[in-house]
Amino acid sequence: MKYLSNLATSIALLAVPLLVTSCQDSALPDDPEESSLVVEDMRCEYLTDPVGIDETQPRFSWKLSDPEKVRAQKQTAWQVVVTGDPIQDDDEPVVLWDSGKVVSGESLNNAYAGRALESNRSARWKVRVWDKDGKVSAWSREATFSMGLLEPSDWKGEWIRHAGVDQTKHIWYRKNFQLDGVPRRAVVHLASVGYHELYVNGKRVDQRVLAPGVSNLEKRVFYVTYPIEKFLSEGRNVIAVWVGSGWARADGSYGKGVWQQPTGFKCQVNMSHGVNLHSDASWRCRVSHEEYLGKWKGGGRGEYGGEQVDARAALPEWNRADYDDSAWSQATVFEKAAELSAQMFEPTRKVKALRPVSVTKGNQSVTFDMGRNFTGWIEFKLRNGSEGQVVRFTTANQEGKIIEYDQESRYIHDADGEGVFSHRFNYQAGRWITVHGLGYQPELDDLTGYVITNDRQRHGRFECSKPLFNKIYEIDLRTYLANTVNGVTMDCPHRERYGYGEIALACSWGCAIPHYDSAAYYRKVAQDWFDVQREDGFI
Structure with a gap:
């Protein structure tokens, strides 16, 4: 991740079990006898098969098991092979990196060291290891990762919004396009100031909610990469986006001193057969039948309100390709100065x-x-x-x-x-x-x-002979989850919703790290601290 700092890395490492590291040597001979070690739970940047990352030297991690339970078993070396998928439909797969045999017991955060990775590149990787006796394991399954947009110049889309509309409204946007054939691969990179949902040809692309994660909107906007090839068809298609302001309409957005921001989005669609499109003034927009109630204001009274659904104004076909949007308004292009970063933590x-x-x-x-x-x-x-x-x-x-x-x-x-x-x-x-x-x-x-x-995987458990202690323990974890939404651990989810730094830290050692996959999450938290840090160092 481009914005990852040394401190963020250090905090994230606390959330992942470590194994012993030894020296490296890629020239040692292989032993043909197969080890009983099994490579599993493969991660790239702490995530399983991540889509649209912006770390140009992604780090690979894995876990080991031994069905034969060999005493004192351990990893003594590893080999990773990364194969790039074709970017265009007529390209061939290419080996981007073969590490060779690396003498090391380290199974955490082994950095990619191959050919330079490109925007929109998808890749597969596999690993095998050598055990304490020098025997090599079978290859792991092929895990995957894909790259987002790595440079500002890679973004062709413009920031667009529905001008002159109150920030309480939830807005529909759509763009029709023609395809002569369905591409092997197609992705949408979507950054929004406010929350969004993405639809293609009437179908919701992903079941995440309140996307993207919370950020300091004056400095950083997260984008999400969505694979969409399975939703496309030959002929007429439509990309549709539903947007709500969220923190953009707050009187003090996430990070004190960050005030109301224009709600809108920037997106880019890249397809492997060469057809591309992006957000611009040709997109159509309309106020939907849903809107916010309340002020989205935190503090002593807590006035985040709720939502209103007016079924009388619903248009069930709004996100379908054959819907006539000729009466809709055209989107307005606006300027937004913020760094676009891939959301590299678990979605809500x-x-x-x-x-x-x-x-x-x-x-x-x-x-x-x-x-x-x-x-x-x-x-x-x-x-x-x-x-x-x-x-x-x-x-x-x-x-x-x-x-x-x-x-x-x-x-x-x-x-x-x-x-x-x-x-x-x-x-x-x-x-x-x-x-x-x-x-x-x-x-x-x-x-x-x-x-x-x-949505983090839980891996820690506690149970004892005292039912009361067991109940207190589970209530504690439920309270932690109730206060962790959108990549923020809050003081309270109804009144303030503010991600004070001491809260994330206080919850890290007792609730988060011992019980949930938290490395990617705390890397994001550390970046939040940097984004609100003053020049004198105060946070």
Whole structure:
């Protein structure tokens, strides 16, 4: 990653188990007898098969197991081979790096040292190791990685937005194009000031939410690389982007002193058969049927609000290739000075579904008890509505409360009378969800809660003979996850949502590193600190 610093590397290393390193020598002979060692859990820049990285010397890591459980078994040498996939459809694969035999016990962060990597290059890599007796293992599976856009000059797209529209609105953008044939490989590089969702020919490309991760928007904007070849077809196609302002409309964006930013995005589409397109003033845009409620303002009162869905204005076909967008506005190009960096940490996803444990009828409302506090989205199935009827959803984390910290969302019925409310570019935090204005007694199954957090693999566990201790332990981890969203560990997910540095550090040794893959995450946290650091060193 271009913006990775020595300090960021040092912090990230704390989050990964280390093995002993010895000297290097690539000229030692191979032993034909195969070792029982198995290479597994292969990582590139701490991630499994990452897409669109911008580190020009990516580092490779792996784990070892021995089904035969040979005593004192260890790695004594390794060999990595990296093969570049064709960039254009008529190119041939090429070996970019063959390390030869390297005498070393190190299985963590072995740096690429081959031919210079190019933007949009995808590659496969494999590794084998030598054991304590000099026997060589079988080759690992072929893992993959791909490069993003490595230089500012590689970006051909322009920053675009829907000019003159209030920042509370969620905006649709789209661009039609023709293809004579489907390419072997096609990617979209998408950077947004605010959150985005990407669609191709009516289909959602990726199930990550609240993309990209949070950054100091005056200095850095993350971009996400999406493979899209499987969504394309011969003939007429469309790229569609749904955008919500998120932190761009805050009165103090992530990193103090960073104020409101114009919401928009820059994207570039590169295809292996030579067809390319990018964001410019020819894109069409329109206000969608969803918008923010509340001020997106942190502090003592907490006014991040919620979202409103007006079903009367919904256009289900808006992201399909055959939709007529001729009446839509044309996008406006604007200038944005910030470094574009690949998002090289785990995306935010819906990681767990929750069902309510009870529902209580109140005075013109019903309250669902989700059984636990959580940070995330709610999804509610609605019926028996009349056109224009407003249903409100409020959230509290204290029993007996109807709403706390301005956490309110709304759904406005269309003539159909049935629908689904769901968050898209905001979230709530609490345990009790109160629904107002239904006009009927709902079922428990009408409501689903989704825990959202950065999607990191859990590897640590604790269990003892005391049930109370076990319960406290799991609540502690749930609290940590409830405060970790978008690459930020917050002081609270409903009131402030600020990623104070001491919070990320305090959670690192007890919750994060012993329990979750955290190296990529803490590398990002360290970069956040650099981005808000003053010239005198103060953070």
